Amino acid sequence: MYKIKKLIIMNKKYILISFIILLSTSVTAQINLPSFFSDNMVLQRNSEVNFWGWANRGADVTIIPSWTNIPVKVKSTGYARFDVKLKTPEAGGPFDITVVCGVYKKVLKNILIGEVWLCSGQSNMQWNSNNKLKEMLDELPNATNQKVRLLQVSNIASLNPQDNIYDSWKECNPETAIGFSAIGYFIAKELSQELNVPIGIINASWGGTAAEFWTPSHIIEKDEELLTNAKKQKPSPSKPHDAGSLWNAMINPLVGYNIAGVFWYQGESNIVSYSGYNKLFSAMIKSWRDAWKYEFPFYYVQIAPYDYKSKPEEQRGALLREQQIKTLQLPKTGMVVVTDLVTDIKNIHPTKKMEVAKRLARLAIVDTYGRKSNDYKSPVYKSHTVVGNNVIIEFDDIIGKLKVEGPLITDLLIADESQKFFPADYKISNNKLIVFNKSIKVPVAVRFGFTDVSTPNLFNSNGLPVSPFRTDKW
Known part of the structure; x- marks a missing residue:
């Protein structure tokens, strides 16, 4: 009977010591990841993505992405941080990433590439x-x-x-x-x-x-x-x-x-x-x-x-x-x-x-992503030339034709050296905007939609609005 009691006490001590060792190992080997390295995350495809976290200084960390099942091993630094690169495939998923440090294991699930x-x-x-x-x-x-x-x-x-x-x-x-x-x-x-x-x-x-x-x-x-x-x-x-x-x-x-x-x-x-x-x-x-x-x-x-x-x-x-x-x-x-x-x-x-x-x-x-498309950007002012009483405006980012939604272009103004602006007439030719006013013989500047509240009506062939602009710096 005495031997049985002694054996039970020894077994309890062994279990307690084992538990303390296990707990100690688990604590010192724990690993933390940024909160956005989480279930449901998306990783950039066809890349070497950065993957990092924190562990006990000098700890061995193993990262296993399920799309390869090839372990990537790293040792945390004296600042308790580890950094690795994981090579990602073409788009797909869902995948898992398993992170192991000592007896501690963390699995990120439902990951997409x-x-x-x-x-x-x-x-x-x-x-x-x-x-x-x-x-x-x-x-x-x-x-x-x-x-x-x-x-x-x-x-x-x-x-x-x-x-x-x-x-x-x-x-x-x-x-x-x-x-x-x-x-x-x-x-x-x-x-x-x-x-x-x-x-x-x-x-x-x-x-x-x-x-x-x-x-x-x-x-x-x-x-x-x-x-x-x-x-x-x-x-x-x-x-x-x-x-x-x-x-x-x-x-x-x-x-x-x-x-x-x-x-x-x-x-x-x-x-x-x-x-x-x-x-x-x-x-x-x-x-x-x-x-x-x-x-x-x-x-x-x-x-x-x-x-x-x-x-x-x-x-x-x-x-x-x-x-x-x-x-x-x-x-x-x-x-x-x-x-x-x-x-x-x-x-x-x-x-x-x-x-x-x-x-x-x-x-x-x-x-x-390299898809083909014309006039997918709004035209922006490129340059202007004064020819007689006309100001000829050229634009970047335009291939098709300029078009006006309505009877006339709104918020289009022209000025001479007096710096007083008047409503302008216009013609459109070869994606150029030709601006004039019969009463202005020597034009100097043009403004289009250049107020806080203007909603002008000149567009490219895909219905994207021309960006407001001015040719002056007054």
């Missing part, structure tokens, strides 16, 4: 079903699409760069699409149908925010003009106001997660410093590309007509649109014009988001 795009900006990108947007409310019942995945980044700001967010990927369905960017959703739907591959859309947008907030603060602080303009952004209870604060918390954690490119809709909050917007916007785009270490495509929306109550001589919305055109000088950029999609110039949130998304998606489908 396809195309990943990041959407960002302010409220017109953020606008969704929660804002009673009819297009999105009508779409929700039909929003189930297992090949589309959504990552909604929470609205959190920080004065310091962050390593992680609080959000994970979701399959697209009527529940997960609630509150998600309407433009982002419709882009995903369009790309999925056109490319026939899985699509992952990341939405990191925040209403009322200026581009300075989305730009690393060191970019702003080292440039006197950018810093001066940044200080024009006033504190508000509904948004941050520090340069870099949204970059730190909503973009920086994503850096390294392979993306095909970016869609952007923002600018309204920068009319207070419109003259520096191209410099700021270009610096922001470059900083994002530098952080990711590759020159991904960046497609954006020119801000819509809206009554900013500007002084007649200072049309700040028009002047910011002009700055947005200048950003097209950066490689791999494209701009969507939406002057025809506004039904109420008193509403800063135009309700036709589906068409905006289709135009953005078309830029990617042609310029990024």
